[in-house]
Amino acid sequence: MxxxxxxxxxxxxxxxxxxxxxxxxxxxxxxxxxxxxxxxxxxxxxxxxxxxxxxxxxxxxxxxxxxxxxxxxxxxxxxxxxxxxxxxxLFPVVVGLRHWGEAHLYARGEPHSVLLERDSGKPVPKIELRTRDGKQLDPDATFVKKLPAKAAR
Missing domain, CATH: 1.10.10.10 (Winged helix-like DNA-binding domain superfamily/Winged helix DNA-binding domain)
Structure with missing residues (x-):
């Protein structure tokens, strides 16, 4: 291999x-x-x-x-x-993948597992990214910038 x-x-x-x-x-x-x-x-x-x-x-x-x-x-x-x-x-990563899978990989009504809050028994809310002023953050509103070595941390 x-x-x-x-x-x-x-x-x-x-x-x-x-x-x-x-x-x-x-x-x-x-x-x-x-x-x-x-x-x-x-x-x-x-x-x-x-x-x-x-x-x-x-x-x-x-x-x-x-x-x-x-x-x-x-x-x-x-x-x-x-x-x-x-x-x-890694919890937000795992939850994000779970939510993506729920949204895109199951037919309507198809059974699957769900992540629930232990105290309330209610489904964990979908993860949403927000801008600094609280608006929903979409991929089109971001970009990647490589930092010089000294500024990286």
Whole structure:
């Protein structure tokens, strides 16, 4: 199998992010972690992915600081994968993909899962981007500018 080109040094933040979470299994592992899964067997059962592929994705997500391995919460000899702050920062991405999928990939009335607020049981509102003055932000109203190295941070 051909080796993927690394995007770690790319000037585009999206390319760098995709270098870490840009394949389906990594994003589905992250989705499952948000759904409370923590153990290898839980991820494997949920995803139905080959163990070697899952092991590779989990290892990469730990190396990249998206997940961390911690002792099992039940005191057993197992270890659990938990989201780090960096991993939790992907929540809007996962919700945005979910909302896009709901809007564009299902026929009217076709059953699918929905994300609900734990306290109210109501669907999570659609993510909307807004301008600084509160107006809805459309793609046509944005542009990308590369910053010089010193100004980048």
């Amino acid at each position: 051909a080796q993927r080109k690394s995007l770690k040094a790319d000037t585009c933040p999206m390319a760098r992010a995709l270098d870490i979470v840009g394949d389906q299994w990594s994003l589905l592992v992250i989705r499952d972690a948000f759904d409370g899964m923590k153990r290898f067997g839980e991820f494997q059962q949920s995803l139905g992915v080959a163990k070697n592929i899952l092991s590779d994705r989990l290892k990469n997500l730990v190396q990249e600081g998206v997940l961390e391995l911690v002792p099992a919460s039940d005191g057993s000899a197992y270890q659990e994968y938990v989201l780090t702050a960096k991993g939790k920062g």
